[in-house]
Amino acid sequence: MVSAVKGLFITCDIPMAQFIINMNKSLPQSQKFILHILDDTHLFVRSDVGGMIRSAVSDFRDSNSYEKPT
Numbered sequence: 001m002v003s004a005v006k007g008l009f010i011t012c013d014i015p016m017a018q019f020i021i022n023m024n025k026s027l028p029q030s031q032k033f034i035l036h037i038l039d040d041t042h043l044f045v046r047s048d049v050g051g052m053i054r055s056a057v058s059d060f061r062d063s064n065s066y067e068k069p070t
Contacts, residue, residue, distance in 0.1 A: 005035060006047050007035050007044050007045055007046055007047050008044070008045050008046070008047050008049075008050050009043075009044055010042065010043040010044075010045060010053070011041060012043075013041060014040050014041060016057065017037075017040060017041055017042075017043060019056075019057070019060060020034070020043060020045075020056075020057075021043075023053075033045045033046045033049040033052075033053075
């Protein structure tokens with residue numbers, strides 16, 4: 001029997017993939033969202049967590065950006 005799962009395919013660089021994987025590892029088992037790690041730069045995740053991942057990545061980038069002092 002074939003089993004299909006609806007999800008999101010994420011392509012990113014290796015550091016961002018590691019950030020997402022670590023974010024997934026920090027959650028309890030019932031809230032984990034990674035369905036399959038395809039390789040170093042591709043992940044398949046549950047479709048309902050796209051907004052949460054975008055928000056976490058945006059916050060991460062904002063906290064690690066450099067602004068030239070005036």
